[in-house]
Amino acid sequence: MLNILAISGSLRAASTNSALVAALARNAPSGCSVTVYDGLGHVPIFNPDDEGERTPHEAAALIDAVTRSDGIVVSCPEYAHGVPGGLKNALDWLVSRDAAIAKPAMLAHASPRSLFARAALAEIMRTMSFALCEGELEIALLGKKPPEVEMILGEEANQQAMREALQGFVSFIRANATSSS
Template structure:
């Protein structure tokens, strides 16, 4: 059963990006397991000197969760036409590890106007050897809509977009190699 790790680029508890990630669970095929990484704000500022000894516990946990995941689902807001600093900090902590390269990644966007951040995020992720799956990267306009995850998943216009994005991500997961 595939494990999808969600990463929300926002620290806001009521983030539309977080709600979009949660809505995906309601449209997922049976057997898909979701884990939500919720400790973005607990990561220390990136410092390469800290990678020479034992990693800070929060960084080690993030890397371990990335390592266990079969795929990564990201929804990230745009701040000042770029990636929020706290999310970029998390990505910086993943560069020195072996867990991230070649993971299939979907980019979900809760605001189609946030195209600059999406382009910057795609550039950073591919530079880090992440495998961004174009067919799984979607945009659903949630700004100024107060809907919960279940209502988004039930929406007749939004549900098919979520289903297509998730299906493309799941199709990109490589089956385990048998010896």
Template sequence: MKILAISGSLRLNSTNTKLLRAIVQLAPTDVEINLYDKLGAIPPFNLDLDNENALAAVADFRSELQAADAIVVCSPEYAHGVSGVLKNALDWIVSSGEFMNKPVGIINASPRSLYAHNALIETLTVMMAIIIPEASPAVPVAGRSLDEAGILADQELATSLLNAIDALVNFTEKSDH
């Protein structure tokens, strides 16, 4: 099974990216989780440029989404919303449909950041993604200065992340995605 992990942050030391790196390490051996690290290359959304000659970065993102059996997203909240870079990338996907019927887990690095989490659920639901609640935990790591090793060493955090991945994998396998 292939899962694409998308961080909504471009920051080098992003808590969201660290969580996803930890998930990559927690994945069962029969599950391949790839961290998509090219959101910053996707240009501002412009419907005039979305045609059969779609920009290379957009085509790459779409290809990665198509190849995945499921997706996990972890995004920060900025001004009560989804990060601009993630929202921009999602705007490119609205009409092409790569999220359609795709199982998705949405991990929230800060239980206080509800606006972005709920907005992301709304956006992906409109795009016809299948949001898996059991694969969408709030994992309280924001402000704790943990790296991947620290996240993995914290039994409660590691268990929460592993349970989320297990839920996403189980749903996807049962659904024949």
């Protein structure tokens, strides 16, 4: 059983990115489980002086969750043509750790317009040595209210798209595990 960690880069209560990662968890194909990480808003601002024995509990919990996972999925909004500060901050806590090195990662998108954030996030994650899966998932949820979001995510075609994206990611994870052994 593969364990995938899904992270939303949004802290909004009605976030379409958070709704998307929750739907991914509900639509995980057999052979994998998807756990949604919900501690992003509690991770303190990264300070290299607080690494090692001084690593705050919330940051250590994130590092452990990423380390224990077989792969991560990140769904991220775009703010001012970039990656939201909370997500970038969380990733910064992983920079000097082994958690990101060769860790399979996939991007998922709730907006077709987040092109700058997509490029920036991919660059950040490649720089951190994540093994970034070329397959991405996009389900357009931008501007939708929560009931509309749930309706769209409940459509059979979108559920199938989520299962197929995750199945492709599972194959990517297994191929990376084989090539690194």
